[in-house]
Amino acid sequence: MNLNFNQSLAKNYTSGPQIIRVLSEAWVKDNGYCPNCGTQPLADFANNKPVADFYCATCTEQYEL
Secondary structure (H helix, E strand, O other): OOOOOOHHHHOOOOOHHHHHHHHHHHHHHHHOOOOOOOOOOOEEOOOOOOOOOEEOOOOOOEEOO
């Protein structure tokens, strides 16, 4: 598991909340796993989904980042 953010993804952002959103979503997409069943990687919902950011395609658990 890589514990570092890919900081080059944030080079076009100036807002702190946008920077951490871009970095953390990319990190979870690349390194996250389902705590319920262990499936890796997690699938991501379309942007601006009101309920969650990621879900497990195996057990259908949903996760908000």
